[in-house]
Amino acid sequence: MLKGSGIRLGAALLALLFLTAGNSVVHATSVDVQVLGPDGEPVSEVAVFVVAPAAAARMSAVATATMDQIDTCFVPHMLVVQKGTAVEFPNSDVVAHHVYSFSKPNNFVLPLYKGDAHAPITFEHAGVVILGCNIHDGMLGYIVVVDSGVFGITDVAGRVTLELEAGAGDYLVNIWSPRIRDDQESLQKTVSRQSDATLVFGLQKKLRPPHDAQSTAVKWSEY
Amino acid sequence: MVRILIVVALFGAAGVAANAVEIAPGHTTDIGLDVGYIDVSGYPSWTDGSVGKLRYSDDGFVLNRAFVDYRGRWADSLHAHVVLEGYDDDIGSAIDFTQAYLEWRPVPRSATRYRLKLGAFYPRISLENVDASWSSPYAASSSAINTWIAEEIRTFGAELSISRRPATLGGLHAFSADVAAFRGNDPAGALLAWKGW
Known part of the structure; x- marks a missing residue:
């Protein structure tokens, strides 16, 4: 899995290089x-x-982003992504989380239990996604999904x-x-x-x- | 009058939830043993029918309490919590469940959140007794008000908790209302009349 993400990162960097080369004109x-x-x-x-x-x-070069869970907080507190970006929720805590959002139409439920694999969430609609955890009621985070690659x-x-x-x-x-x-x-x-x-x-x-x-x-x- | 009370918490009692041991994915236990050495002078304990405030009248080593605190995720939105406690004091020894309930926590579909508990539980009232087995991480023994709640307000029944969290919209405050229906409880307040605060 690590190897796979390394290749993906490499591809992204390569794409970035090409983009930069194109932009120099x-x-x-x-x-x-x-x-x-x-x-x-x-x-x-x-x-x-x-x-x-x-x-x-301009299209964003990064197609994935990360919203981590550290010390029962969403890190970062606010994440901005382009529409269509896959957002990973790695859960760096020892405890389990049960992340959800009721922000339609980007609403979702994602259990983050230790040892259980889970796919990233792809946000297909522009708008603000308010995040919560069904286990830790105090957790609060935001994903701002924008219809743009410039943010x-x-x-x-x-x-x-x-x-x-x-x-x-x-x-x-x-x-x-x-x-x-x-x-x-x-x-x-x-x-x-x-x-x-x-x-x-x-x-x-x-x-x-x-x-x-x-x-x-x-x-x-x-x- | 010299009164010395030494309490040694061996392990677990001062632990937090993060110290709980995962026995299986989604199932944790927290085991605590609280022993102490008592050297007391003054009036005999109220447990002997006297006016002493302490739990013990005699000197020596005592087992204040031992507990096993189990928490389990039975389904994504269904959690179980069971606490088994053992005591040995001047009233006598006992092993019993102090809490045993199921909690249904449906995933919120709006800023309003619903929680439903069924079983034997303490009301969601204490900011002090937040540790395993409803004990305080800040003191060796419960405060007067929490002792009263533990003895008289712990209910066997159902509790519906509704909270509205405008914090999701950027506000500072959250509002919560708890409604409980219970049975088999002493009239709350009787103990205050008998023993005082």
Whole structure:
């Protein structure tokens, strides 16, 4: 199995090389995105992704992604993937998990018992997938499935830079985070891809507090 | 008045669920043995009909408790939990089940979660007694309120727990309502009247 994934990784790297070689001819435009809260403070861990027109979106080179379970937490807390990506749930914990999502139409149930093989979950629909564990009620995670190969997550400075192939036409930049309470319509900006752009999303509404695995994991006696 | 109480937990008693031994895939046991040396002076124990607060009147080594805590996954959404405990104190010795229940945990289809327990169990009430065999990982003995719950509020019946978790939508709080129907229980509060808090 390890050998198989090694070959797959090799193939992906090779594909990446070809893509890079192809891109060296076409100039890429970059878009700098920054997300600021109503207080002007940068907001990290925000998903940023380019949506329609589809032609603007470069295909992602990585066809698999990983949402791990470590110390009864989903790691990463939020994962952004392209539609059609197979997401592995390896379960690095000693204990069993029973992962589910009720977010239609991407809902699924996946028991993660030790020693039992399980296939990755392929998300075929764009949207936010809220993850939970039916054994550990405090576990919470998000998979943001986007109809695009161009996406990223803001850093501690609230910034992320996305690269696009240059060409005619506009593209739409969207942001999403479970902490953001602003209307989703106000979180979309249209940018021409003729030249590099800098976008600042200034949020109007106060953010929800960040997820605290400790506070939601408060355990009532189950013994 | 000198009162010394030395309790030595040999193993298991202070363990957490992760220390449980997996006996088969999906089935774990946690075994605990709690022995102590008692050197007590003061009033004889309430177990002898006196007003002493402690469980023992005589000095020497004692077996506070021994337990086997079993948890099993019988199906994806059906879990079993059985606790067998042994005591030997001034009231007498006993081996008995303190908990034995089945819990059905259907996979949620919305932010509302349902849990159904059937059997003998403690109410989901304590933030302190969260260790194997409903013991406290923070102290050698149960607090007054948990002692009372253990003696009088442990039910034999069914409990339906409904919780709504807006946390999935980014909120901070979760709300939960537990409804239980039970039988064969003393009127809760009688023990408080007899022994005090």
